[in-house]
């Protein structure tokens with residue numbers, strides 16, 4: 001479908017993010033099952049919970065722009081997940097696998113942060129104030145999760161060495 005105005009662009013990107021969050025939610029469940037480090041498991045559990053709330057917030061954003069929630073396959077998320085999956089399978093020890101999982105999860109969070117920043121700009125342009133607030137809340141959760149993962153990474157890296 002051609003994108004001819006900023007609302008259509010926004011809705012397209014929103015549907016892309018809506019799909020990305022679903023894909024990441026499923027992938028995090030698999031990462032959580034493959035993780036050995038307790039702190040990493042807890043962080044993944046907590047972020048899965050947050051992701052479910054983020055999906056509901058995206059549904060509220062769809063509502064504010066008068067659209068039904070729909071998923072548009074996010075190729076970026078698909079690629080990140082495929083890469084993470086093959087690296088997890090190749091990891092030669094639980095410690096290496098944990099370091100791989102933390103790195104892959106951090107990449108996903110940064111990818112989402114950039115996507116949300118773009119969506120916030122779009123919602124501002126459309127003067128959808130509730131959407132700006134909801135999208136900002138999601139972006140802040142992604143960014144605090146990324147920071148927490150980055151703080152955990154050195155210990156996991158050392159264990160894997």
Ligand SMILES: [Fe+2]
Pocket residue numbers: 024047051108109112142145
């Ligand atoms: Fe996330």
